[in-house]
Structures are given as structure tokens and as C-alpha cells.
Amino acid sequence: MNAPTQVLPAGYVQSEEINLKKNKRLTMLLSLIALFVFVASFMLLSIFVSRVRFGVTSVSGDVSLGVVLMLLVLTVMILIVHELIHGFFFWMFSRSRPVFGIQLMYAYAGAPSWFFPRSQYAITALAPLVIIGVVGLFLMLLVPLWWLLMIAFLVALNTSGAVGDVFVFIRLLKSSPSSFANDTGDVVTFYERPVVVA
Numbered sequence: 001m002n003a004p005t006q007v008l009p010a011g012y013v014q015s016e017e018i019n020l021k022k023n024k025r026l027t028m029l030l031s032l033i034a035l036f037v038f039v040a041s042f043m044l045l046s047i048f049v050s051r052v053r054f055g056v057t058s059v060s061g062d063v064s065l066g067v068v069l070m071l072l073v074l075t076v077m078i079l080i081v082h083e084l085i086h087g088f089f090f091w092m093f094s095r096s097r098p099v100f101g102i103q104l105m106y107a108y109a110g111a112p113s114w115f116f117p118r119s120q121y122a123i124t125a126l127a128p129l130v131i132i133g134v135v136g137l138f139l140m141l142l143v144p145l146w147w148l149l150m151i152a153f154l155v156a157l158n159t160s161g162a163v164g165d166v167f168v169f170i171r172l173l174k175s176s177p178s179s180f181a182n183d184t185g186d187v188v189t190f191y192e193r194p195v196v197v198a
Helices: 024-052 065-094 118-142 145-161 163-173
Strands: 013-019 099-102 107-117 180-183 187-192
Touching: 013 163, 024 118, 024 145, 024 163, 065 107, 065 118, 065 145, 107 118, 118 145, 118 163, 118 180, 145 163, 163 187
Parallel strands: none
Antiparallel strands: 013 187, 099 107, 107 180, 180 187
């Protein structure tokens, strides 16, 4: 397996770029998909809870001003945790400090000076979706009933926030196993060796 590198191996060329900063249409499309994913995720989580928690028929609760304020605080927290998980895996693979940022429609973590092999970048891309999702589902089995709404909201929000990560992961699957990815935060560039046809 290739290791992360700051110098791209000889013979590699850029095969594709996903640029959220320049491609506003893609950013808007991913945001629209994320909205649908949020609603669908929340509904599925409600069904999940009704099946695994005795006496719970759905995820609901009183939506007071205090609950709304709490949801806003938790929204900021889950966005930070999501990006910190990306950052942790960038650091774990490269032992170099990642960068973090926020734009109008998304937050990001990146490692601009590193090229990651496909397998490591795939782990980094999907880690927040998997980790927060698994922890959230586990918590929904244990927390008091009045916390179910908050946990379901956060898991659904994180799932919808991972739409861009899943998009990048799907694109990554189309690349060769020996490919590399460079992530500056809002631009992901893929590099591959050209296929030589004999």
C-alpha cells in the first residue's frame, strides 16, 4: 500500500478535480441533496427508535425556545466534531497538522501539502459519517426519552452533512487503487498514472 507523501511519485498526472469554491452549481446541488437526506434520515431514525425502544412510537418532543437554542448549539458542535474527525485522520496518516475552514454553505478540513493513497483518503472521507452515525445509534438505545429528539436531529444533520464526503468517495472508487488524492479543504484533486495502451 502506498504511503502519504508530500511529493507526488513520478508519472502521476491530475485525473480530476472537485472544486466547491468554483463550482457553485455542484455546491448548490449537494446542498439540495443534503436537505432531502436530512429529512429522510430523521424519518428513518424515528422508525429505528420505534422498533428498538419499548414504548416509543416516534422521535418527537416539545419544541420550545430552549430546545431550539439547544439545537443551534448542538448544530455548531456537530459540525466542529465532524471536521475534527476528518482532521484527526489527516493527522493520523500524515502526522502533519490539518487545516480547517468554513465557507457560506460548508465547513471543511484539509491537508493541502499531502497526497493520500486512495484507501487512506477513503477512510478519512467517510470516518465522520460512520463514527458519528454508529455512536448516535448506540446513544439512541440508551439515552432518556427527552434526549431522543436531539440525538436523532444530530445524527440526521451529520448524515446530511456527509453528502459531499460520499460524493467524493464515489468519485474515488472510480480511480485506480494506486491513485492519490490531495485535499486543500474545498478542492479535492485526484492523481493517477496514465494507462499505457500497448
